[in-house]
Amino acid sequence: MVLSNEESPIYDIKISSVGPGHISGQDAAQELTGMDLAMKLHYIRTVYYFPAQAFEGLTIIDIKETIFNWLDHAYIPCGRFRKSDSGRPYIKCNDCGVRLIEARCNMGLREWLEPRDHDDDDAKHKLLVSSQVLGPDLFYSPPVLMQLTKFKCGGMAVGLSWAHVLGDAFTAASFINLWGQATRKQYPAQPLRMAHCNNEAQNSKSPIREPLSVKRVGPVGDHWAMKNETNMETYSFYASWAELTRLQSSICGDKDKENQQIPPFESLCTIVWQCVAKIKRDSDVKMVTICKKDSGNSFEGVITNKAQRVKMVKTDVPVVELSPMELGLLIMNQAVDETKIIEEAMDSDNELPDFLVYGTNLTFVDLHDAPIYDLNIRGHEPVYVHCGINNVGDEGVVLVFPSREDHCDGVRVSVTLPENCISDVKSMLKKELSLC
């Protein structure tokens, strides 16, 4: 497969809109929290690959009918953004809908999923999901876009483009999982709702200090996207749980010792951080951002950005001089939760700043327990799911999401960095991981 510009494998593209089957929302105004607005420049792009049996015998109208039934219970993402008198954006629940893109691919599913070393790993998946951002015409921009690409063999790729302003990746996964339930005629008791606005937003208290995990950019106006200084490329690799356990023990040493155990995600962070720091010798990577789900509270039935904690880890000592174990302990114990001060920084400023969160520092996002394989279409699970977070800053993003390869459970680690250092990082990572 050569992704040349002459002939794209994707053709027969048709764009339409799908929305709730009944009047929902009733033009209600859904307010956005400070955290929502802080994440507005990022987009979560997930591609689910299904075998032919999942959609067999369904016409496009049949598929659309399941979507209409689904969105009856999830109508907030079907709205459009408006600005209140103070200039603060909110969502008008007007049933405008989700943009649906139908496409065909001239390759079979298996052929498409075969790994090719020389390609940017994200590139082929990017063809199956929309890259549209919100704005410049905010009135008519859909926050959610879905692409249904039919392969030659009958398999189907479902590409979900989800504006991060609505919620985090866990929320996006829960949202689309409801569609799977709708195809099996199961519906939730209550429609999806958004987390309430914190009352403290009205008090506009100034934060104690400026958060270090975000960067003020823009002003972007109504076009919610940032252009990168350099081209970003992605390299991804798969690691089974067994391999992760080996990595873990290679970092922590003997289990009998009384040292604190570094969990698999943090172990991966350690390795990748060190590789990147070694490659980028001039600009020593002394600060990283870690995004993890808040394990305490349950956010079921809610679309929100409050469930993800944004933590900043800083080291005064150059990273290359630290052992993996020390780095791991630093990540575990010295991470500063900046979620609250980010929200305060957003709410206290009347000008409503534009923040860049992912990619301001090298950012690690932990999605290893995201329910992406729970999307069950008429009894069929996806054969593969690929996650990506687009429109990120120049420092890069490392995404860890669940993966299933050769019938073996594990994770896929997706590293997005500027194109000038990605190949070096790739070779170094391969070397480091093979040693474990």
Place this chain on the structure above:
Amino acid sequence: MPENSPASSTAVQRKYLKLCYRHLIDNILSYLLISITATAAAVQLLRLDLLQALFSSISIIIISAVYFISKPSSVYLVDYACYNPSKALRSPFSFFMENSEMIRRNERKSLEFQVRILERSGLSEETCLAPGFHYIPPKLTTEDAKFEAELVIFSAIDSLIRKTDLDPGDVDVLILNCSVFSPAPSLVAMVINRYKLRSDVRCYNLTGMGCSAGLISVDLARVLLRNHPNSNAIVISTEIITPNYYEGNEREMLLPNCLFRLGGAAVFLSNKRRERRRAKYKLVNVVRTHKASDEKSYKCIHQEEDTEGNLGIKLSKDLSVIGGEALRSNLMTIGPSVLPASEQLLFLLTSLGRKFFNRKWNPYVPDFTRAFDHFCIHAGGRAVINEMQKNLRLSAEHIEPSRMTLHRFGNTSSSSLWYELSYIESKGRMKKGDMVWQIALGSGFKCNSAVLKCNRSVETPVDGGPWEECIDRYPVHIPEVVKL
């Protein structure tokens, strides 16, 4: 006429006088006929001997028998089915506006005009558009129109077959009306192909006859059934809106985009004696009025290309007024056959009085609610319905089926009358003996009306009807302006 509460005895007396007058005049012919015949028969029979009396009686019996046998058998409307669109074809206003904005980026004024139309249209956000309209840009090819035609027509016919157990091989007459879309082979051929109708079926495909074509088809079926005893007829009324989409910016031509929606109906008519028992209605009369000889009426609804070459349907500003005039013409024809004699006498006396005595007398508008129990007025648009209500002096309840059909389904053109009839049935208001008046208006300018008599009370809930899911929410209050 306003009802006075019987407060005083004079009011009560006046009421009884009115009732006596009406009863006497309404039945005057019957009284005269019976008394004359009885007197003549008695006189004659007394003077005749046995043989002559027997001969006279037998002659009378034979003449009556010949009369009844040769009388064309009544046409019954056995049942009908309306297309119930899938909710996947729903078109909320917000989506309609977004679609229009994305296609017509430069002309802000047309967009604002369409917003104002939608706000005042009386349509809800549950009306449905053809599948091709949901695409950006809309898919308006012949293939898309055919897809819509198959979707609407086949669903309606399947529903009718389910309701009536009709065998496609038993269909003798097939009439389909669809104004704008006319492919080759025709839509009737499409139906015959799908349902494998007999090769000798009498089929007719009516095009170009506008929103009133539904009743023209019913009239044609009636005439054919009169000439062919013991036959079944299927009438399909629909408007395929895919080719109707106007892509230009002229205001008078943008209205159909905002009002026309997906819809269709299939009606089963028969003159077979065995269908009489289960038929829902008896088709009493169809009256057609054509005003094309008047220039203004002729140009009122006109399909033409605008200055940019976009094809659309231009609606004149005088549409409601012309509609009113066409209705009055139709009333003049249908009035005598349906109005009770008392109303006709009053109308005659008032007209003579206006002509010879005093022009300033108000013209007497007959009270049609005395002749009919239910009214199905084509849901052409809010202004049209208001005008009809004013002209016929109907109450809000009489006009409710039209308003609610416009709200739930939009303007479905020739099939709207059947959605309205279905509404009345779903509300449990249709009882045996009820008289229904269907009035259709359309380009030409035409006003066609049909009179139906309910043959058997219709039980609720009406299975498989288009109102099945939502009848409990109706009637709704429709505000003058819905703010978008």
